[in-house]
Amino acid sequence: MLKKPNLVKRLFMFCCGPGKHQLLRVSLFCIFLSLLAGIVLLLLLGKNPFEAYRSILQGAGILPKTRYAGRKSQLTDFMSLLNYTTPMIFAALSVAVALKCGIFNICVSGIMVFSGFIATVLVGYSSLSPLIAKPLVILIGVVAGGLIGVLIGYLRHRFNMNEVVVAIMLNYIISYVVSFFIQTRFVDPITRQSVEVGQNARLTLFDYPIMNLKMEINLVFPLALLTVFLIRYFINRTRFGFELKAVGLNSKASNYAGINVGKTMVTTMLISGALAGLAGVTYYLGSNASIQPRVLPSLGFDSIAVALLGNTTAIGSFFASLLVMAFDSGTTYMSSRMQVLREIAALITSILLLFSAIGIFFRALANRYAREAEEV
Amino acid sequence: MDTLVEFQHITKRFPGIIANNDISLSIKKGEILAILGENGAGKSTLMSMLFGMQTPDEGDILIRGKKEYISSPLVANDLNIGMVHQHFMLVENQSITENIIMGIEPRKRYLGLFPYVDVQSSNEKVRQLSKHYQLEVNPEDSIEDLPVSTRQRVEILKMLYRNAEILIFDEPTAVLTPQEIESLLGIIKNLRESGKTIILITHKLDEIKKIADRCAILCKGKMVGVYDAATTSTQEMSALMVGRDVSLTLSSTEHTQGVEVLRVEELSVETNDHIRKVDKVSFSLHEGEVLAIAGVSGNGQVEIADAIAGLLPVKEGTIFLQGQDISGSTVRERIESGVAYIPEDRHSMGLILDFPLRENLCLKQYYQEPYSNSRGVLQEQEMDSLATELISSFDIRTGSGATTLARSMSGGNQQKAIIAREINLQANLLMFVQPTRGLDVGAIETIHKKIDELRAQGKAILLISLELDEIMELADTILVLYNGKVQTIKEASAMTKLEVGEYMMGVHVEKA
Numbered sequence: 060m061l062k063k064p065n066l067v068k069r070l071f072m073f074c075c076g077p078g079k080h081q082l083l084r085v086s087l088f089c090i091f092l093s094l095l096a097g098i099v100l101l102l103l104l105g106k107n108p109f110e111a112y113r114s115i116l117q118g119a120g121i122l123p124k125t126r127y128a129g130r131k132s133q134l135t136d137f138m139s140l141l142n143y144t145t146p147m148i149f150a151a152l153s154v155a156v157a158l159k160c161g162i163f164n165i166c167v168s169g170i171m172v173f174s175g176f177i178a179t180v181l182v183g184y185s186s187l188s189p190l191i192a193k194p195l196v197i198l199i200g201v202v203a204g205g206l207i208g209v210l211i212g213y214l215r216h217r218f219n220m221n222e223v224v225v226a227i228m229l230n231y232i233i234s235y236v237v238s239f240f241i242q243t244r245f246v247d248p249i250t251r252q253s254v255e256v257g258q259n260a261r262l263t264l265f266d267y268p269i270m271n272l273k274m275e276i277n278l279v280f281p282l283a284l285l286t287v288f289l290i291r292y293f294i295n296r297t298r299f300g301f302e303l304k305a306v307g308l309n310s311k312a313s314n315y316a317g318i319n320v321g322k323t324m325v326t327t328m329l330i331s332g333a334l335a336g337l338a339g340v341t342y343y344l345g346s347n348a349s350i351q352p353r354v355l356p357s358l359g360f361d362s363i364a365v366a367l368l369g370n371t372t373a374i375g376s377f378f379a380s381l382l383v384m385a386f387d388s389g390t391t392y393m394s395s396r397m398q399v400l401r402e403i404a405a406l407i408t409s410i411l412l413l414f415s416a417i418g419i420f421f422r423a424l425a426n427r428y429a430r431e432a433e434e435v
Numbered sequence: 436m437d438t439l440v441e442f443q444h445i446t447k448r449f450p451g452i453i454a455n456n457d458i459s460l461s462i463k464k465g466e467i468l469a470i471l472g473e474n475g476a477g478k479s480t481l482m483s484m485l486f487g488m489q490t491p492d493e494g495d496i497l498i499r500g501k502k503e504y505i506s507s508p509l510v511a512n513d514l515n516i517g518m519v520h521q522h523f524m525l526v527e528n529q530s531i532t533e534n535i536i537m538g539i540e541p542r543k544r545y546l547g548l549f550p551y552v553d554v555q556s557s558n559e560k561v562r563q564l565s566k567h568y569q570l571e572v573n574p575e576d577s578i579e580d581l582p583v584s585t586r587q588r589v590e591i592l593k594m595l596y597r598n599a600e601i602l603i604f605d606e607p608t609a610v611l612t613p614q615e616i617e618s619l620l621g622i623i624k625n626l627r628e629s630g631k632t633i634i635l636i637t638h639k640l641d642e643i644k645k646i647a648d649r650c651a652i653l654c655k656g657k658m659v660g661v662y663d664a665a666t667t668s669t670q671e672m673s674a675l676m677v678g679r680d681v682s683l684t685l686s687s688t689e690h691t692q693g694v695e696v697l698r699v700e701e702l703s704v705e706t707n708d709h710i711r712k713v714d715k716v717s718f719s720l721h722e723g724e725v726l727a728i729a730g731v732s733g734n735g736q737v738e739i740a741d742a743i744a745g746l747l748p749v750k751e752g753t754i755f756l757q758g759q760d761i762s763g764s765t766v767r768e769r770i771e772s773g774v775a776y777i778p779e780d781r782h783s784m785g786l787i788l789d790f791p792l793r794e795n796l797c798l799k800q801y802y803q804e805p806y807s808n809s810r811g812v813l814q815e816q817e818m819d820s821l822a823t824e825l826i827s828s829f830d831i832r833t834g835s836g837a838t839t840l841a842r843s844m845s846g847g848n849q850q851k852a853i854i855a856r857e858i859n860l861q862a863n864l865l866m867f868v869q870p871t872r873g874l875d876v877g878a879i880e881t882i883h884k885k886i887d888e889l890r891a892q893g894k895a896i897l898l899i900s901l902e903l904d905e906i907m908e909l910a911d912t913i914l915v916l917y918n919g920k921v922q923t924i925k926e927a928s929a930m931t932k933l934e935v936g937e938y939m940m941g942v943h944v945e946k947a
Contacts, residue, residue, distance in 0.1 A: 296812055296813055296815075297811050297812055297813060298801065298802050298807045298811040298812070298813060299811060300813075301794070301801050301802075301813060302802075304790075305787055305790065305794075305798070308787045308788075308789045308790060309783065309786075309787045309788070309789075311783055311784050312783065312784050312785065312786060312787045312798075313787070314746065314766065315744070315746060315766070315776070315778060315784045315785070316766075316770075316798045316799050317765070317766045317767030317769075317770045317799060318767075319765070319767070
């Protein structure tokens with residue numbers, strides 16, 4: 060029974076089939092599909108989809124807008140994109156590192172709130188000089204996040220507790236405990252959020268005058284970029300990276316080979332937690348300045364899809380973060396320019412996240428087709 | 436008595452082996468027929484064809500004199516054939532009744548409209564059925580609260596509920612305690628009294644003596660013959676089962692025993708769920724010696740190897756490696772002090788299938804110099820050169836050299852890769868567990884030669900195998916394990932294959 064695969068199947072195989080750069084091709088295929096779905100959505104609303112996509116890119120500072128407000132330019136838009144992308148990069152790296160070791164870290168949101176809150180309380184309201192306060196905030200983020208990470212890793216290893224369940228519970232525990240303290244101690248009576256942190260502790264400089272422009276400068280972005288390369292080096296080239304991947308792929312064989320599986324998991328979660336903590340401080344003491352009680356940042360959950368879109372690699376996570384956040388920040392401009400409801404505009408980002416999360420499915424499907432084709 | 440089932444010249448091939456070679460067998464109505472054979476003799480394959488899980492390549496199966504094509508267990512079900520598998524197929528958190536009626540639930544409708552499963556009347560039906568066959572169970576109990584023996588009863592009830600006339604039991608006593616075995620044998624006898632036909636797959640001879648009417652013996656995929664259970668002695672049965680042909684032992688050099696490498700004293704091991712698998716086992720192993728542990732699968736052999744490698748904790752006793760007590764050492768410490776281990780399960784333990792071959796070949800050495808430097812950075816060139824060297828010296832055939840994913844390699848080459856890695860550790864003790872399982876003749880020969888070579892180099896080798904031929908060919912000393920206990924330990928030359936087979940079946944225990 061020799062059956063020639065139909066055109067759709069062959070096209071799909073060309074995009075996602077096994078072979079060179081399969082992972083990259085699948086990711087690009089996902090992005091393409093989400094853009095396609097977005098076009099359908101916009102057409103249904105009677106809008107010109109290409110104009111809409113162009114305005115998203117304009118809003119994100121990638122394409123120039125026709126006119127700018129005073130002391131704003133394409134550069135300021137782009138800088139603000141980088142500002143919003145920075146916490147996402149850390150969060151996506153956090154998910155990616157844990158996934159490489161076979162641990163599904165969905166506690167990024169909770170860790171972000173925790174580290175953000177600790178840093179806010181310890182440094183945000185102090186009057187330390189910026190030169191001391193800012194590095195201290197970063198350090199607190201790393202330590203606080205790492206602590207929660209270790210807790211999850213330890214519970215998983217020692218008591219074999221499913222990290223997803225632990226993470227979900229921790230998310231809520233952290234969220235409610237933190238909001239208890241905010242509402243009893245640190246609440247701003249007008250905004251109902253925590254009192255804004257001082258400029259000395261903030262990791263983003265707002266309205267910073269450069270070249271006659273008012274810029275948003277995220278001081279941690281260079282660190283994020285550096286971290287991407289560090290994590291990549293760490294996973295691909297070091298002894299511990301080898302162990303981390305081995306445990307993630309087959310913990311039984313790793314144990315047999317003499318790798319200390321528990322230690323590897325706990326260490327991985329230390330790193331993953333520290334990265335999530337960095338995401339927390341850059342989010343709550345950077346692009347934002349206060350914490351909204353009882354709200355888990357959606358960025359922490361989106362980072363899972365972003366990490367998957369980036370094939371759980373460091374470089375991939377970086378580019379995926381940039382793409383998703385470009386959509387995210389561009390849709391605001393798009394909604395006002397195209398007169399599309401904000402919710403509809405946000406839907407386009409959501410579609411992208413949805414399709415990024417199912418890349419694995421496309422890959423498995425393509426591999427199955429390939430096997431079937433071989434058998435025939 | 437009428438013939439109920441007839442196998443006519445059944446042949447079944449799997450890649451590399453003929454599992455069933457021209458087997459003819461007829462089963463009479465109302466008898467208990469035992470099917471006896473070593474591991475891999477083809478018993479389960481034959482019965483899985485009757486139950487529709489496999490289909491024969493050649494030959495026919497006749498049921499009640501009519502040729503039937505049993506393409507799936509559903510077809511077998513319609514032909515009133517039922518099977519109790521060795522591993523029960525039950526849903527843990529459902530009740531006994533729910534498990535029994537699954538797939539053929541009696542449906543009713545509330546107000547003639549909303550369909551629901553009528554569990555209540557089924558409960559009653561199951562209760563009656565269990566009374567009728569004296570298989571006491573409470574139909575409303577949920578499976579997870581039940582002991583193994585009761586679960587087995589549920590499996591039997593499941594077949595009876597589906598009106599099975601031909602009942603196949605796949606090694607039903609393997610999971611039971613002696614008392615439970617007694618009661619199961621009683622149940623099986625009862626079933627025969629009520630007119631059922633029973634096929635019992637087993638390798639326990641005393642059970643056959645107790646309840647079977649006839650006994651069909653398979654050896655290496657061929658039918659040796661069908662014997663009357665009452666008049667054939669257990670010794671005869673085990674001789675027939677192992678095969679009369681004396682294997683040509685080609686042990687090359689007369690072995691000169693060197694220094695003691697491994698000494699195991701009163702070792703007891705329990706699995707994670709506290710089942711004692713190894714009970715007070717002691718032995719010692721010297722340089723240039725091949726000690727083989729023989730035994731029917733699941734009698735504790737693998738657990739001994741796991742305990743020596745540090746994968747299972749030592750419950751009692753001590754393990755000495757070159758005079759050092761290693762019972763409490765970590766896996767890595769043991770590897771470093773000279774334990775190499777070729778595990779039984781090459782897919783889930785021996786290799787990381789989604790790692791390239793190079794990483795797999797370095798799996799136990801990647802952290803040492805020169806493969807990593809002192810700062811913990813991998814030295815890829817060194818890893819490459821190790822991989823290339825091992826690939827050429829062990830003739831590992833791959834698609835794209837050291838970067839081939841282990842998953843995409845053939846079973847024989849995967850095994851070669853594991854053996855290459857372990858030999859390269861330069862350990863004094865090498866443990867081979869089922870080193871040739873599932874491999875073709877060529878690969879088996881290569882591995883046997885390698886073991887002989889290592890022995891000549893003065894390594895101490897612990898060989899665990901289910902293949903008696905392999906053991907007889909390679910071993911200097913044979914230890915036979917039965918139910919986790921040492922049955923005997925003797926020079927290989929002092930035992931015939933037949934004797935080893937008898938010890939494996941626990942025959943000598945019965946006499947003592």
